[in-house]
Amino acid sequence: MGRGWAYQENTEVKCRICAGAMEERVTDLPFKIGDTSIVIVRSLPVLQCRQCGETELENVAMARVDRLLAAADRSAELEVVRYAA
Numbered sequence: 641m642g643r644g645w646a647y648q649e650n651t652e653v654k655c656r657i658c659a660g661a662m663e664e665r666v667t668d669l670p671f672k673i674g675d676t677s678i679v680i681v682r683s684l685p686v687l688q689c690r691q692c693g694e695t696e697l698e699n700v701a702m703a704r705v706d707r708l709l710a711a712a713d714r715s716a717e718l719e720v721v722r723y724a725a
């Protein structure tokens with residue numbers, strides 16, 4: 641029998657693309673909502689891969705972005721919101 645999936649106790653996150661180390665950064669990211677609207681979320685904390693630049697959102701940030709996008713004005717082509725209230 642192999643060891644199967646080892647449970648990872650540490651919180652270090654590996655890049656899902658290249659398995660490189662992810663580091664915490666604060667950046668601005670655009671999100672598309674609907675067909676024509678783009679919301680730019682400013683000062684958003686993300687994890688970014690040091691090797692390939694892939695960005696990933698932690699669950700808590702993703703949940704907050706979901707709420708920000710849900711509250712965004714879909715009639716506007718472009719809206720800029722701040723991550724921090």
Ligand SMILES: [Zn+2]
Nearest residue numbers: 655658689692
């Ligand atoms: Zn990577």
